[in-house]
Amino acid sequence: MKHLNDADLPVELSADEAALLQQMPQLQGVGKARRSFMINSAAGSVGLFAADLLAQEAALAQMPLADGAAVAPIKAQNVVKVAFQVNGAAQTLELDSRVVLLDALREHLALTGSKKGCDQGQCGACTVLVDGQRVLSCLTLAATLGGREVTTIEGLAKGDQLHPVQAAFIKHDGFQCGYCTPGQICSAVGVLAEAQRGHVSHVTGDVRKTTTRLTDDEIKERMSGNICRCGAYPGIVAAVQEVHSGRQAAQTWGYATDTQTASAHKEDGHATV
Ligand code: FES
Ligand code: FES
Numbered sequence: 001m002k003h004l005n006d007a008d009l010p011v012e013l014s015a016d017e018a019a020l021l022q023q024m025p026q027l028q029g030v031g032k033a034r035r036s037f038m039i040n041s042a043a044g045s046v047g048l049f050a051a052d053l054l055a056q057e058a059a060l061a062q063m064p065l066a067d068g069a070a071v072a073p074i075k076a077q078n079v080v081k082v083a084f085q086v087n088g089a090a091q092t093l094e095l096d097s098r099v100v101l102l103d104a105l106r107e108h109l110a111l112t113g114s115k116k117g118c119d120q121g122q123c124g125a126c127t128v129l130v131d132g133q134r135v136l137s138c139l140t141l142a143a144t145l146g147g148r149e150v151t152t153i154e155g156l157a158k159g160d161q162l163h164p165v166q167a168a169f170i171k172h173d174g175f176q177c178g179y180c181t182p183g184q185i186c187s188a189v190g191v192l193a194e195a196q197r198g199h200v201s202h203v204t205g206d207v208r209k210t211t212t213r214l215t216d217d218e219i220k221e222r223m224s225g226n227i228c229r230c231g232a233y234p235g236i237v238a239a240v241q242e243v244h245s246g247r248q249a250a251q252t253w254g255y256a257t258d259t260q261t262a263s264a265h266k267e268d269g270h271a272t273v
Contacts, residue, residue: 097143191222195218
């Protein structure tokens with residue numbers, strides 16, 4: 001049977017629906033098609049449900065808290081004690097056994113230089129050194145590091161003296177936003193040590209020989225686990241190559257002088273200094 005309405009398209013009712021409609025004469029005169037009726041019914045139900053939830057929330061909010069509930073400490077589970085060195089200082093932490101090194105550094109030791117990018121081993125932003133070898137701290141359980149030596153970006157400089165890789169990154173404009181930079185630098189320090197130990201890589205021509213001389217391709221391959229969204233890669237490769245080879249390359253950029261800055265402002269139509 002067709003149930004027609006001025007505002008609605010014809011809708012085919014099933015035999016059961018038609019019989020039901022016949023038994024509900026009050027609906028016949030309302031002038032609503034089945035579609036409108038169903039929509040309004042659903043909206044009404046949702047409205048009632050939401051109102052019910054709000055009323056429950058309001059009632060819960062007014063319930064008095066149990067004695068001490070607001071100040072009850074959250075009990076840590078699976079706690080393990082880890083004693084290790086971080087940047088030359090002995091540290092002993094009591095941690096949930098599932099805590100990764102990255103979180104232990106950032107949240108328990110306030111060493112926020114190591115960055116959390118992807119948190120799943122894909123970007124390299126969290127790279128640190130463990131006993132001189134680079135690791136992804138977001139994939140390393142802190143509980144496994146008892147007795148080990150961890151070095152983060154904060155531990156590379158000696159006082160005011162930057163690590164040579166840090167200085168080379170500045171010289172060669174190896175960073176832009178800087179977010180990936182701590183991981184890039186720690187990774188580069190690890191790469192240089194790998195080269196000294198003669199490690200080979202996927203692009204090493206003859207893997208029967210040890211590799212101590214890093215070409216640009218070797219550096220790119222070995223640093224490929226560290227992603228830079230700004231695309232500062234040419235500067236990063238130049239920085240690592242300079243430290244590795246010891247060949248000083250000229251710096252290709254410089255800060256603008258005050259006169260140059262003022263002149264640029266004038267040309268742009270901005271206020272001059
Ligand atoms: S945060 Fe560890 S690899 Fe991305
Ligand atoms: S310098 Fe910005 S992500 Fe690498």
